[in-house]
Amino acid sequence: MENFDKAVIPEQSLDRDCQTLSRHVLQQFSNFTTEAQDVSSIMNRIALAAKLVSRRLSRAGLMAGVLGFTGETNVQGESVKKMDIYANDVFISVFKQSGLVCRLASEEMEKPYYIPENCPIGRYTLLYDPIDGSSNVDINLNVGSIFSLRQQQGDDLDGEAQDLLQDGDRQIGAGYVLYGPSTVLVYTLGKGVHSFILDPSLGEFILAEENITIPSHGPVYSVNEGNYWQWDESIREYIRYVHRHEGYTSRYSGALVGDFHRILLQGGVFLYPGTVKKPEGKLRLLYESAPLALLAEQAGGQASTGMERLLSVVPDKLHQRTPLVIGSTEDVQLVESFIQDWARRESEQQALV
Ligand code: AHG
Ligand code: MN
Ligand code: MN
Numbered sequence: 152m153e154n155f156d157k158a159v160i161p162e163q164s165l166d167r168d169c170q171t172l173s174r175h176v177l178q179q180f181s182n183f184t185t186e187a188q189d190v191s192s193i194m195n196r197i198a199l200a201a202k203l204v205s206r207r208l209s210r211a212g213l214m215a216g217v218l219g220f221t222g223e224t225n226v227q228g229e230s231v232k233k234m235d236i237y238a239n240d241v242f243i244s245v246f247k248q249s250g251l252v253c254r255l256a257s258e259e260m261e262k263p264y265y266i267p268e269n270c271p272i273g274r275y276t277l278l279y280d281p282i283d284g285s286s287n288v289d290i291n292l293n294v295g296s297i298f299s300l301r302q303q304q305g306d307d308l309d310g311e312a313q314d315l316l317q318d319g320d321r322q323i324g325a326g327y328v329l330y331g332p333s334t335v336l337v338y339t340l341g342k343g344v345h346s347f348i349l350d351p352s353l354g355e356f357i358l359a360e361e362n363i364t365i366p367s368h369g370p371v372y373s374v375n376e377g378n379y380w381q382w383d384e385s386i387r388e389y390i391r392y393v394h395r396h397e398g399y400t401s402r403y404s405g406a407l408v409g410d411f412h413r414i415l416l417q418g419g420v421f422l423y424p425g426t427v428k429k430p431e432g433k434l435r436l437l438y439e440s441a442p443l444a445l446l447a448e449q450a451g452g453q454a455s456t457g458m459e460r461l462l463s464v465v466p467d468k469l470h471q472r473t474p475l476v477i478g479s480t481e482d483v484q485l486v487e488s489f490i491q492d493w494a495r496r497e498s499e500q501q502a503l504v
Contacts (some may be wrong), residue, residue: 170358171196172347179340189251190300190324190340191379193275196245196252197298198356201276201328201336203241204282204296205349205419206280207398208234218289226261226470227435234288235259237406238281239298252277253303256469258316258438263469274303275323276315278438283327284406293331299442300324312469314461315437319462325442327408335359339410339449344415356384365452368419370400381426385457385493407434411443411477415450420482423432424457424474424490431472436464453483457490 166189176194180187211217216233223231239259246252246266253270256278258265263276280297287294300323304314324337335347336356344363347356372393379387379457393399402419410421421434434440444454444461454461454477464473 158175168350168353168357172338172356172358175345175347176338176340179342189237191274191275192249193251193300194324194338196249197242197277197326197384198336200241200245201296201334201356202354203245204238204328205330205334206236207237207402208288208294210306212291225259230283230286231259232282234294235282235285242277242279242281242296242307246277249273250274251372252383254307254312254426255279256312256438257281258435258470261399261470262310263315265310267280271495275311276301276303276335278315278442280435280438283408283439284287284404287404287406291403292406293329293409294406295330295412296328297408297439297442298326300443301436306489315469318347318465319436319441322441327411327442327446329408329412331409333428337363337414337415337446339446340459341445345452349404351470362449363415364448365415365447365479365486366418367479368422369414369450369479370398371402371414371417371419372482373403373414373419373421373478374423375403376401376403378424378426381428382424383490383493385490386422388493390410392413393490407443411446417453418479418482419425420478420486422474422476422486423458424476429472432474434472434475436466436473437469440473440477443475444475447477451480452478453480455487457487458494 173191173195176191177187219233221231221233225231235382239257243255250269251273252275253273254263254265258280277300283295283297302323307314324340329335336347345361346359348359350357407433414421423434425432440461447454457476476483
């Protein structure tokens with residue numbers, strides 16, 4: 152008979168399998184307060200939404216009515232995909248009758264969605280992008296979901312959600328789910344950034360990496376260079392700089408979550424600057440840029456509009472767009488230096504006129 156210590160292998164794998172998302176969230180709090188239990192339950196519901204979306208995506212090509220467009224356009228004027236609507240509804244369903252989240256605000260809904268039965272107890276709002284990178288859905292490439300958790304301030308009697316128009320530092324937590332070869336959930340509650348992988352055999356998100364840190368510099372620059380003709384000269388100068396220097400490589404998937412995840416783990420910079428057609432860029436502040444900015448800062452990186460720290464931006468409408476430069480500190484600062492030097496030169500020239 153083989154001579155080995157039977158206890159060692161099962162114990163190690165048991166320890167690993169027990170590092171579930173819900174246990175990890177509770178450990179982020181020093182004691183079992185109501186807030187700790189609420190936030191843990193909210194994260195569990197988000198995990199359930201992620202599992203439902205992941206399940207549908209994994210069988211999308213086999214089922215009727217999953218792929219393609221609905222024929223509608225959303226509040227941003229973008230064509231809506233069937234998966235956008237499915238995932239949007241999943242987030243609503245998992246929070247119904249939960250007593251947890253009073254209000255949901257999403258890319259796919261013009262106004263916030265109230266769950267009145269939760270409101271007396273659940274003073275939280277979840278902002279989310281149900282499917283990020285939806286152009287990838289029909290070709291079986293990676294997509295994501297992004298979420299941001301905020302406390303509801305005041306009573307919002309007119310339903311206009313004015314209280315959401317605050318800076319990104321107000322976020323209690325944020326994260327994303329990446330639906331790739333495996334389903335990964337990355338989150339922060341303001342105490343570091345942690346990643347979990349969905350183990351399909353357990354149906355649980357199991358801890359993959361705690362306290363992730365972004366390298367201070369990385370080779371990747373991630374940007375849609377097809378917009379070159381539409382950019383300010385400062386962004387063109389930056390792109391010419393990376394083209395002419397050794398050590399840079401381009402990666403762009405068309406899904407912010409996937410591109411950001413690569414940079415979180417390996418370093419580099421993602422940018423979506425303003426264009427002629429979209430002067431504020433394409434990405435939405437409250438449920439795309441701000442949650443990722445919180446993750447970036449928590450991981451020791453940076454996020455900027457090019458002119459200011461992204462988390463300091465106060466929006467004046469729910470679906471506001473913002474330019475985004477995010478990733479490794481040195482790389483974000485390099486992009487900022489091009490943008491800010493150009494702005495300074497322009498204002499000096501105007502002063503001369
Ligand atoms: P969404 O699918 O939620 O509308 O987001 C798509 C976003 C983002 O994921 C990606 O980085 C960017 O749009 C890609 O836009 P371009 O095709 O203009 O590069
Ligand atoms: Mn998106
Ligand atoms: Mn989306």
